[in-house]
Amino acid sequence: MLIPARALLAVLVLAVVASLATACLDDHTVILATGTTPYDTGLLDELVPLFERETNYRVKVIPVGTGQALEMGRRGDADVVLTHDPDSEEQFVADGFGINRRLLMHNDFVIVGPEDDPAGVRRANDAVTAMRAVFQSEAAFISRGDDSGTNKRELSLWAALGVDPAGQAWYDVAGQGMGATLQVASQRGAYALSDRGTLLALRNVLDLDILFEGDPVLLNTYHVMQVNPERVEGLNDDAAAAFVEFLVSEDAQALIGSYGVAEFGEPLFLPDAGRTEAELGATQ
Amino acid sequence: MDLIWDGIREAFAILAHGDRDVWEITIRSLLISGSATAIALVIGVGVGAVLAFRRFPGRNILVTLVNTGMGLPPVVVGLVVAILLWRSGPFGQFHLIYTPAAIVIAQTVIAAPLVTGFTVAALGALPPQLRTQLYGLGASRLQMLWLVLQEARLPLFAAIMAGFGAAVSEVGASIMVGGNLAGETRVLTTAVVLEVQRGEFDAAIALSLVLLVLIFLVNLVLTSVQQRERA
Numbered sequence: 001m002l003i004p005a006r007a008l009l010a011v012l013v014l015a016v017v018a019s020l021a022t023a024c025l026d027d028h029t030v031i032l033a034t035g036t037t038p039y040d041t042g043l044l045d046e047l048v049p050l051f052e053r054e055t056n057y058r059v060k061v062i063p064v065g066t067g068q069a070l071e072m073g074r075r076g077d078a079d080v081v082l083t084h085d086p087d088s089e090e091q092f093v094a095d096g097f098g099i100n101r102r103l104l105m106h107n108d109f110v111i112v113g114p115e116d117d118p119a120g121v122r123r124a125n126d127a128v129t130a131m132r133a134v135f136q137s138e139a140a141f142i143s144r145g146d147d148s149g150t151n152k153r154e155l156s157l158w159a160a161l162g163v164d165p166a167g168q169a170w171y172d173v174a175g176q177g178m179g180a181t182l183q184v185a186s187q188r189g190a191y192a193l194s195d196r197g198t199l200l201a202l203r204n205v206l207d208l209d210i211l212f213e214g215d216p217v218l219l220n221t222y223h224v225m226q227v228n229p230e231r232v233e234g235l236n237d238d239a240a241a242a243f244v245e246f247l248v249s250e251d252a253q254a255l256i257g258s259y260g261v262a263e264f265g266e267p268l269f270l271p272d273a274g275r276t277e278a279e280l281g282a283t284q
Numbered sequence: 285m286d287l288i289w290d291g292i293r294e295a296f297a298i299l300a301h302g303d304r305d306v307w308e309i310t311i312r313s314l315l316i317s318g319s320a321t322a323i324a325l326v327i328g329v330g331v332g333a334v335l336a337f338r339r340f341p342g343r344n345i346l347v348t349l350v351n352t353g354m355g356l357p358p359v360v361v362g363l364v365v366a367i368l369l370w371r372s373g374p375f376g377q378f379h380l381i382y383t384p385a386a387i388v389i390a391q392t393v394i395a396a397p398l399v400t401g402f403t404v405a406a407l408g409a410l411p412p413q414l415r416t417q418l419y420g421l422g423a424s425r426l427q428m429l430w431l432v433l434q435e436a437r438l439p440l441f442a443a444i445m446a447g448f449g450a451a452v453s454e455v456g457a458s459i460m461v462g463g464n465l466a467g468e469t470r471v472l473t474t475a476v477v478l479e480v481q482r483g484e485f486d487a488a489i490a491l492s493l494v495l496l497v498l499i500f501l502v503n504l505v506l507t508s509v510q511q512r513e514r515a
Contacts, residue, residue, distance in 0.1 A: 042482070045466065202482070
């Protein structure tokens with residue numbers, strides 16, 4: 001005798017109902033499209049439950065990289081975007097898709113690579129010179145290649161040098177998030193541009209050293225924006241506004257400022273709500 | 285090698301403690317893939333029986349499409365389903381994107397051709413006189429179908445196991461339509477991907493082992509029913 005048909009049917013109906021039931025919670029749902037770096041470090045895993053406890057809302061965190069996050073915003077597939085490429089963000093706002101753009105936090109980008117540093121990146125005095133060293137020595141370099149904030153910054157550095165490494169044998173494009181890209185670089189003994197936060201979070205499993213840091217062009221600022229409900233349909237703007245306010249609130253900012261201290265000895269991100277980019281010495 | 289042993293040790297620790305998160309993810313994987321397989325079974329048997337027993341123009345093309353469907357890349361299914369379910373898509377108003385229901389839909393699309401294809405083959409292998417005899421004995425269409433399925437039990441259960449295997453091991457589509465959300469749409473496969481991205485290889489291996497054990501146990505149950513001798 002086959003498994004009792006009635007039991008199978010009951011399970012089936014229950015599962016389908018359960019699945020659909022969760023789908024109906026949508027008025028209380030915010031879709032957050034974010035760059036991968038706040039996600040890979042686990043920061044959002046800490047922040048989001050705090051928001052969900054304080055309010056009735058649920059947040060769906062979709063890590064896709066800055067470029068794709070803004071695309072999702074334009075289509076209305078996200079209510080809030082958390083990104084780190086000021087140029088694209090300003091374009092997003094100028095095109096009418098973004099409102100309520102707030103500076104959230106910052107860290108910096110660093111150039112990482114193998115300990116023996118065949119390209120001599122350590123000797124560089126500024127970021128562009130460091131990248132030139134990689135380019136001229138044709139040392140292996142792994143690019144994000146995914147239209148993310150980190151990728152855009154990397155490409156702008158090559159552009160400042162006046163070169164285009166695409167297609168060169170030593171230049172590989174991972175097409176993945178920061179964590180995955182760093183792991184490729186680590187396994188291959190290659191250079192990469194990374195945000196400090198993800199690098200710290202993965203330090204124990206990576207065979208990479210920070211070879212260059214500190215140039216003001218490597219400042220990495222994160223902004224949060226609401227998608228403009230007057231431009232795009234189907235958004236949960238109350239929930240979205242509440243979430244943005246939460247992220248710049250004292251509680252959230254305190255959490256951001258302490259995230260990573262216990263485990264890594266320093267915060268992975270520095271909270272900035274209420275300040276302007278100029279105060280941070282941004283040169284972008 | 286250490287990494288693998290650490291992972292195995294971690295897996296036993298998890299199973300022993302009953303780590304709540306892992307249990308929650310495991311049960312969710314079972315429910316989602318189980319539902320998808322069940323729906324695929326209904327579709328598979330229905331469509332499979334028609335394709336096996338009826339002759340009509342275009343039948344061969346349909347059977348070919350079903351067989352082609354067995355090789356459908358799951359990530360392509362995921363992309364298409366995601367585009368359809370996005371708010372900006374045609375079915376956006378149902379708010380199914382990033383919910384377990386969306387994963388069930390994607391996994392059903394992946395499993396259904398498998399179950400259908402196997403069913404067509406299984407039913408087609410039955411002696412043609414069987415159906416005539418059953419009708420002759422006064423069986424209704426439904427009774428005939430039920431009895432014929434019993435006769436084809438061995439390959440039919442293989443179909444179910446193949447469908448479940450495809451559904452539960454699926455990852456790309458599940459991430460795209462489900463979003464890998466903690467506590468909502470994270471299943472064993474997507475959790476493994478996340479742990480790897482975060483460099484937590486112990487946890488990734490542990491979850492992989494839990495997944496393998498789950499698949500084994502499900503197949504153990506299905507196989508023992510399949511192989512049961514009839515009195």
